Amino acid sequence: MLISHSIWAQECTTISMTGNPEFPPVTWNQKDGTLTGAYVEYASTVMKELGVKPEIEPSGNWARAQLRVKRGEVDLLLAPYYNKHRALWLHFIHPSVSLDPAVVFVKKGNQFRYRQFADLKAKKGVLQRGYSLGVQFDEYAKKNLSIVWVNSWDSAFQMLMMKRVDYLPHSYYAGLLQVKKLGLENDVETLEPPILEDKMYLAISIKSPCVSIIKRLSTVVERLKTDQVHGRINGNVYKNLQQREPTYMRSFVWTRIEPVFGSVICGRVPI
Structure with missing residues (x-):
């Protein structure tokens, strides 16, 4: 088990992340299909603190995003609320990071x-x-x-x-x-x-090799939460979204x- 854990730790130099494509300013898909938002920026900040490269993957819809993480196809789910069913296939990183009541x-x-x-x-x-x-x-x-x-x-x-x-x-x-x-x-x-x-989280699939960084992740999340980094990121993203409303609106058509x-x-x- 110790050998396996050590191998996993070495493998987690890159972490794939996905989230809800219809949840601005937390997460949403841009016109070109890329996933963006306050939680994407926040999670990327956390990973860079750990020296882990974030890879953002769009997943079509929220149900699909969850399924991909549950299967272990993607390492991390952005901004889920905790519930006991998700806890069967996710490691929730504490503390929670609240952005939106x-x-x-x-x-x-x-x-x-x-x-x-x-x-x-x-x-x-x-x-x-x-x-x-x-x-x-x-x-x-x-x-x-x-x-x-x-x-x-x-x-x-x-x-x-x-x-x-x-x-x-x-x-x-x-x-x-x-x-x-x-x-x-x-x-x-x-x-x-x-x-x-709200109590949103970063949550890692139990099938991901990056479960090895959970303890380090929690330490960084707690420190950034104390420093109110998430609040500043969310405020900036929401403000930018309002200013760029025409661009955001054009990414959807009837x-x-x-x-x-x-x-x-x-x-x-x-x-």
């Missing part, structure tokens, strides 16, 4: 009183397939809530606009950018308080009619 988005005019998870019981929600809001919400939702799952956030917001669902839980900054991209600033609002203060649960709605897809 989760809130409830609703269509303007369809607001309702929200103070706790139980207030969602009589409502229908929508989420991107493969998306997790952490153990507490996930387990409550599985037992108590009516959730529609779709392949993209664009489809989710369109369902919200069509009143096919009542609410959409999403990370605050990522949701605001999605709303702006879709031109829904005057049609959508958020409820208070947040569903949860080109596909996407069937969702028996109906047809328009969806934006990357080109």
